[in-house]
Amino acid sequence: MANFNKYSGLKKKINLLLDDQLDGGESKSLLQMVDDDPKCCLIYNKEKDFRAFMKSNISRPTVSKSLIQSIKQNIASHP
């Protein structure tokens, strides 16, 4: 259970690190831990890869030319 709590807390911290929410000192010590502890490194890589996976696999529908035209026309007609 202690182990579970330890890694649960670590995972939360790694999330904050990847989201750029830790201050300089905290980031530095956590990155050091990532370098030193293989399990920590594993969690770090998984979280990092998960973000990359989401970002590269999401559908990004294109903006139609008619939408661009329509917006520009609407704005022009309401000065």
Added chain:
Amino acid sequence: MEENNLDPKGVFENELFPHMEALKTFAYHLTYNDAEAEDLVQETYLKAHKFIDRYISGTNAKAWLFKILKNAYINEYRKKVKAPRKVDYEDIVSYHNSDDPKNQGYLDLREELFKDRMGDEVTLALNSLPLEFRTVVLLCDIEGFTYQEISKIIDVPLGTVRSRLFRARNLLKDFLKTYAVKLGYKDFRGLKNKTGNPDFTGGEDQVGIGIAWNENDFVDDEE
């Protein structure tokens, strides 16, 4: 109050229009309908035009537009969509009496929309999340907004952004596990007991795309 001398045309061209694609992606993942997403984007720009005097040139245009879009969706669009649609009684009767096999049973349109579309698993997974969770993932992981910006866009405290994100990502990983296994990644949950080795944490494959996991991933966060 400081006077806001804006050249609206220049502001739209240089600061607001460049975010149209990002807005469309956000709108699409809120509505799951291309036409409705475009309506929402259009409404966002019209509102931005209406309130352009409130915008300070050179500030965070993207966050401003996303806030407008989110509000338009929550306050107006969802109400409109949720309003009962008026249908002709005769149409309903003829639909039920029809022998056309295509008319048998009811279909979940979302299910139909994404059925058999390999590669859209991320979209499906996002779609499975409650709106408040989906929104934070889209804003943070897809659009790269900071917690502070997200907090302002969706009007919730920073702590709530943090916990929603954590929970949303866990839900997504859980949803995407089937897809990951299909791609050849392994599910290592429970193997600790099967191997009898308390230190077992999986193997090299675990790194993968980050959705093959071990027991330590099952963490929930309190708001």
